[in-house]
Amino acid sequence: MQAINHVATALILKKKFPSAPLFGLILATEAVEYLWVGLNVIGIERTIIDEDMRSVADVHLVHMPFSHSLVTSLIVAIAAGLAVLWRGGRTASAVALAIALGVFSHVVLDLFVHAPDIALSPYFDGTKFGTGLYAHLPLPALALETLWGVLCWWLYRGSWKLLGLIVFMGIGAIPLYSVAVNVGEAALGGQSTVFALVILVQMLATSGLVWLFARTREEPVTSGHPAAS
Numbered sequence: 001m002q003a004i005n006h007v008a009t010a011l012i013l014k015k016k017f018p019s020a021p022l023f024g025l026i027l028a029t030e031a032v033e034y035l036w037v038g039l040n041v042i043g044i045e046r047t048i049i050d051e052d053m054r055s056v057a058d059v060h061l062v063h064m065p066f067s068h069s070l071v072t073s074l075i076v077a078i079a080a081g082l083a084v085l086w087r088g089g090r091t092a093s094a095v096a097l098a099i100a101l102g103v104f105s106h107v108v109l110d111l112f113v114h115a116p117d118i119a120l121s122p123y124f125d126g127t128k129f130g131t132g133l134y135a136h137l138p139l140p141a142l143a144l145e146t147l148w149g150v151l152c153w154w155l156y157r158g159s160w161k162l163l164g165l166i167v168f169m170g171i172g173a174i175p176l177y178s179v180a181v182n183v184g185e186a187a188l189g190g191q192s193t194v195f196a197l198v199i200l201v202q203m204l205a206t207s208g209l210v211w212l213f214a215r216t217r218e219e220p221v222t223s224g225h226p227a228a229s
């Protein structure tokens, strides 16, 4: 799933847990992906990208049992929550829960779009999970995940700029999700480390922009809902 739609999950967590820091929640939703980048760069996890890459269907996440398994994600989520609790503070338990949910949300959202590449746990060679949308229906997958981003924005009552960012990132990703539309993504063919670093840059830029644009909220004139408390 694109960084923007993972990061958007931080918006609903911020709405539900107002005492949790927005940037901390944003980092939490992508914690597993930062781990994935690091483990790919040092060669512990492995991605194979077809030489004639045309879309995400040609990106094969063949080995990522530490960053993207259900068990390790749960462990990272609990560890992050415990670290917040250990630091203490008046609202530590609510913030800890919010951060843990943010971390675990990543793998859950990936399950909705990924090829079956998410293991139950490391060292377990059983069935891997994922709907397979990226492999078979990449464009509908992009539409689905962008809808998630928009839903998060709507629940948060985000600014119009923030909605613009989510939609812009969705449209901008069309070449990567469409087999027919190509704007040079073939250059990433076979370049798994470069691909991981591109994802890192995308995550950092997206996180910064969402944080910036989410600091103001706008109440739609037609909305009958009360402002976020």
Ligand SMILES: [Zn+2]
Pocket: 001, 032, 033, 068, 106, 110
């Ligand atoms: Zn992921």
